[in-house]
Amino acid sequence: MEQQTAIRMQNITKNFGQVLANHNVSIDIRKGEILSLLGENGSGKTTLMNMLSGIYYPDAGKIYVNGEAVSIRSPEDAFACGIGMIHQHFKLIDVFTAAENVVLGLHGKDANLKNAVSRIRDICEKYGFEMDPSQKVYNMSVSQKQTLEIIKVLYRGADILILDEPTAVLTPQETEHLFQVIRNMKKAGKAVVIITHKLHEVLSVSDRVAILRRGEYIDTVATADATVQSLAEMMVGKKITLNIERPPVQNPKKCIEVKGLTVESQDGVRLLDDISFTANSGEILGIAGISGCGQKELLESIAGLQKVSAGTSILYTAPDTEVSVELVGKNPKQIREMGISLSFVPEDRLGMGLVGAMGMTDNMMLKNYRRGRTPFAERGEPRKLAEKIREELEVATPGINVPVRRLSGGNVQKVLVGREIAAAPTVLMTAYAVRGLDIHTSYTIYHLLNEQKKAGVAVIYVGEDLDVLLELCDRILVLCAGHVNGILDGASATKEEIGMLMTHLQKEGSSDAK
Amino acid sequence: MQSKAETISAKKKYREPLARIAKRDAMPVLLSWGIRAAAVLLSLIVSAVVIYSITTMNPLKVYGAMFEGAFGSQRKIWITVRDTMSLLCIGIALAPAFKMRFWNIGAEGQVLVGGIATAACMIYLGDVLPTYALFIVMIVSSCLAGALWGAIPALFKSRWGTNETLFTLMMNYVAIQITSYCVALWENPYGSNYVGIINPRTKAGWFPEVFGKQYMLNVIIVLTLAVGMFIYLRSTKHGYEISVVGQSENTARYAGINVGKVFVRTMLISGAVAGLTGFIAVSGSSHTISVNTAGGRGFTAIIVAWMAKFNTLTMMLISLLLIFLEKGANEIASNFGLNDFASQIITGIILFFIIGSEFFINYRIIWRKKIREAV
Missing domain, CATH: 3.40.50.300 (P-loop containing nucleotide triphosphate hydrolases)
Structure with missing residues (x-):
């Protein structure tokens, strides 16, 4: 024809x-x-x-x-x-x-x-x-x-x-x-x-x-x-390299240990069922799964934003002192007050991670606006940080006080990731960190995550692009309908293998390789 | 399907839409105020046409009378100022709640309970306490009463997720009933169903004259509150929390802000300021209490708060405009033997144009002709 x-x-x-x-x-x-x-x-x-x-x-x-x-x-x-x-x-x-x-x-x-x-x-x-x-x-x-x-x-x-x-x-x-x-x-x-x-x-x-x-x-x-x-x-529009590096894991130490994590919705549906895994410092742990099968609840449980069922244990071990504390039952403020720097880049950037109507400066102070003893909020430091992030991550904005929702998706994410990394975290969780971003910004984000990994941070990366997960992550945990359906080695796993685990629930105890 | 497709495509060939709407980028501040000024001017012209066609009176005379009504004499000016302050004060009360996206439409009730508390102090303690102590008791009790009225819906919302719009609205009716009861309790003379002027001889609990002006204290208190609230919302940690909660409760939780606590705390403040308005209304202007003490200002103030975009300094201008329209309308109603409706038409037209002008500030219209030129 x-x-x-x-x-x-x-x-x-x-x-x-x-x-x-x-x-x-x-x-x-x-x-x-x-x-x-x-x-x-x-x-x-x-x-x-x-x-x-x-x-x-x-x-x-x-x-x-x-x-x-x-x-x-x-x-x-x-x-x-x-x-x-x-x-x-x-x-x-x-x-x-x-x-x-x-x-x-x-x-x-x-x-x-x-x-x-x-x-x-x-x-x-x-x-x-x-x-x-x-x-x-x-x-x-x-x-x-x-x-x-x-x-x-x-x-x-x-x-x-x-x-x-x-x-x-x-x-x-x-x-x-x-x-x-x-x-x-x-x-x-x-x-x-x-x-x-x-x-x-x-x-x-x-x-x-x-x-x-x-x-x-x-x-x-x-x-x-x-x-x-x-x-x-x-x-x-220019030559680019399409390889994501995966620096070798150095000196991994147990950082977050999740045991028996169970989350139920208000109607009593189990969104997460008996999840157990360990995230090590100096390592990127990938989390794969069809969207909406418990990723959000998993990260929010660790961040102290999600009510979990009895019997759950989320143990945090500080990398320097090796003292362990229980995170279950603490809200984000209490976790911070225990001296734990836990950074979280949520899926909903403007609806949870940032305030869309505020500028970069005001968004920088979101987690530490309580600093200082006066009733007045201190904006000098946040302003400096905003300027620094704008410069280092090349955030395209007309000004640091322009509402961040007016920025493009990639720039919004740079502001959010920039702030979370600036907090010098020991744990960094990201949900769909590159969704909607252009290639250049995506690679900037991968690079930033690798920098954090090399600095000894325990990175948890929830992703949807399996090719990226396989290139970037050291280990990949596959979620299926709220269950851990297997934890694979990032270097040896295949796309088909992960695809299978995403859709077909394994029977009890069949795949807990690591 | 196929034949239908052909007729439609044949019919609509080359016919571009007459007008389309596109969102503007931020507009220069001067230009946006220019548009608002033009809207006021245009509304006056339209009102003039309407006035003439309904009453065949000279519109300029009518406008003159309106101005006369609001600013015609020393006394009228001060009445206008007094009422502007009372409306502004409620606007200030609403600012933190609305900034938090907590739809407090119960200012009417919060003002009333503040007024009841003040009247009670004047009646029962007027002859007992020295002036300074009486004033402290009046201020504290009116604030507490208003705060209680505001905090109850907030507490329910933070605990059980009740709808604050309905709850605050219903609290108004409770306040009105309580006021009716108090009026019956305190009526003077007996059987009149009015409380009458409280402490007419001793003037106990009345605002003193400041700089020789009866209502100067009202002005001082309310303007101080306006500036204070402006600073509170803009520069304090509390103000920051209010903005975050208002924009997104999820973000607030993410930041470790206790959303329920902020609801209750902010409504305590909002209610307290509204209660204080009741104190000013009773102690500072009417010296009596009735179910009309708030006089619907609790609702008018919602317009003030929205038009000022919750900026308490801009609210001064808006309150003045609304009170000016109200006074002017009353004047032409009585002067020209028109009923209230004629003046309300004018008020309606002016508000319609001012609010409508926001559309032209945020959007632009592209006409069909313009597209052709672009091609």
Whole structure:
């Protein structure tokens, strides 16, 4: 089949205030091909595609669908043009069934539920989905919800599908299945666009790659001619090394010893079940697992933010005096008052680690604003620290008193990690420390973590990118539904091994290697 | 599906939206105040049109009368100042609570219980205690009463997560009932259902004149509170805790702040200042107590606090504006034989424009024509 152009975007420009999200971008999307839209976070990929799906309207430029100029002013217009987008955050109603979600918002014959069920079955058969139309959304896994979103779009007759970071929430096995489905759609003549920043996925699934950098269109290349290195350089705009170092562990000492950690939700559901492990100083302990299977509770238990069940013991051993103290039952303030410097970079940066409406200075004093005997808060030291972090970590901000929520994701994380490291910790816990960050900042963070490791800090790294976990961590603890499903050696473990442990709960006592 | 698609795309070809809204970056302070000033000017023009079309009166005369009503004589000026201070004082009380995102809409009740405490002191202790001691007792008891009224909802919220909006609102009704009871208890003359002026002869517990002005002490107390609260919120550790709790309770817990404790402590302060407003209202201006002592100012002050974005210094300006409008409205209502509604229309239009101007400070509008030019 000779490839025809499905969509042509010409000289598209879009501003948000002073920020130029897209500048003069022109790309073609062809029928029967998979196009990867590659770029770092903040490079304008999602904005560009949102103009196809009717969320935004371009400030300048034209869009042609099948050679005809169109103006897409709403998602309905987009559907009328045969364009469907699967967003990163699913837009489903939890208490509805799959079929009910599919027909939601439609009229006439399309909205008939009986019709819909049989048509959904046809779609599933055609492309290789597995989906029960009568299943409620709240009973679905993340990957099932994603499948439902895709079916929803296909049901509305979309010929052009846009998937925004579809693999961010999937395990390696689920990712492979998704790619298979996408290839089936390609065979059926649909145009598929995948927004991503993961290079190896680009290479394994797409036909062509369009690259954006800081809102500018860089180039489109055939995947066959590209390598990880060449794509990364186009994406970042300069030569970069893509290796994460793993300095050898020196003189590890037991620092945090968790025994029988159990956490129950308010409804009595066990979120963590009898977790035991040790984190050593001078070592990076990775924690892998599908998102939301207890990582948050695990870190917050150690930080003194989570109520734990009776029988739990979290023992902290000071690296210099080797005196052990129990952390269970202490809140963050009490832990600090015992002289323990425990740093924590939580997943929710602006909702927990920082105060979005405050500037860098005020955020620096978050944990030690009580310093000094007067009732007045001392801002001199925090200001100096803010200046120092701004300079050393190259935080891009108009000023240290500008609210941090106005900064980009990478800069927000630099502020948070900078503050936590400045506290000279003996334990450093990070949750999804590089989520949403550009390559350069991610490597800055890896480097900072390695520096802390070399300085003898016990680092706990909760991550989602298995490639990174395998390169960075000395040991990897795999969580599965609140259980420790195995602790692997970072240097010898494989991605498939971890993927298996993430999804298949081992029987009691089968894998406690270390 | 296919035919529908074609008609829609054919119909909407090239038709860009008429206007779109985009968020602005921070605007220079001068420009934003310019926009607010323009909004006031525009509101006066619109009001003029409305006034003329409803009453066929000369709008300039009506505005003149409004000004007359608020600042027409020495006495009117001082009444305006007195009422501005009382509204400002409640705004100050609300500032720490609102900054903490604790929706205290119970200022009305907190003012009333402060007033009851003050009136009780004047009635029962007026002839017993020397002046300085009486004042200390009045201040302390009114603060305690207001603080209690404010802290109860905070305590429940921190313990059981109750909704503070409903709770503080309901506490208002309790306060009103208690006031009714006290009015019946203290009514003078008997059977009038009014308390009447308390200690009319001895003037025990009345604010003394300062610099020869009856309400100067009100001004001094309230302005001191305004500056004090400004410093408290901006520069102290407590103020910092309040900001953090208000922005995100999760972050506060992460920082080791005891959120419940901050709730209760801040509401003690908020309630105490509101109680103090009751003290000023009874001892410093009306010298009596009734269910109208707070007079709805507890609710008006919510507008003051929000429009000033919880900055107690900006609140001075806003309080003055609102009281000016109130006095002016009363004046034109009585002068021109109009009823209250005509003046309320004017107040409504002016507030609408001022609040609406914030939209233009935060957003800009892009018209269709502009897009064409850009292409």
